[in-house]
């Protein structure tokens with residue numbers, strides 16, 4: 001469904017993605033993890049066309065995404081930090097998104113479950129610039145799920161949410177997973193990833209270090225907790241790097 005083929009990306013002299021190849025299928029729920037600055041967000045942004053790789057290609061449903069836009073309507077994206085026009089009210093933003101979509105396609109499905117779960121209607125008349133970080137996250141989540149996309153890309157979805165909101169969002173993600181959607185999540189909260197994911201991608205120093213099914217990973221390490229497995233992988237990579245030095 002989504003294929004990264006030998007993706008390379010540098011910002012100036014900094015190599016952020018080095019020869020990344022990955023293949024994701026519908027029904028999978030992919031946890032992308034790795035230390036700060038390892039290239040996770042850049043990988044996601046390259047899939048969304050927000051970052052253009054220097055070389056390699058990305059296929060969505062078998063089609064190269066280069067210079068393509070239509071595929072993006074199949075993706076719901078929740079960014080790490082939502083940047084919205086500060087004077088726009090929540091209601092106006094949501095109506096605007098609906099209007100843009102309606103103009104493009106007949107019979108689209110609108111999923112407002114998140115809006116209801118987070119009781120966003122009560123805050124509909126608040127300008128986006130005045131919202132707390134967590135409420136902005138809730139708006140971002142509402143937009144990501146709004147058009148019932150078949151692929152969901154969630155960049156640190158629960159960061160900044162209170163425990164109740166975090167649980168509500170996770171149950172929604174699990175509901176979408178059960179429908180057979182492809183879900184891609186980055187997070188530093190291992191317990192969340194363990195709960196939500198079927199596969200693990202581990203990146204370090206701009207490279208893909210591991211792509212494995214969660215269960216296979218647990219079996220290989222003889223360990224049930226993802227946090228312990230990742231700590232071991234990080235330690236091993238560090239030792240290897242020190243040996244090279």
Ligand SMILES: Nc1ncnc2c1ncn2[C@@H]1O[C@H](COP(=O)(O)OP(=O)(O)OP(=O)(O)O)[C@@H](O)[C@H]1O
Nearest residue numbers: 011014016034035036037038039040041042043080
């Ligand atoms: N537009 C840009 N211009 C220059 N450097 C960038 C740009 N975007 C990202 N970088 C750099 O690329 C590296 C990878 O960043 P990225 O945001 O992909 O990491 P990440 O794995 O998502 O990190 P985190 O866990 O902190 O969110 C970082 O060193 C970052 O400073």
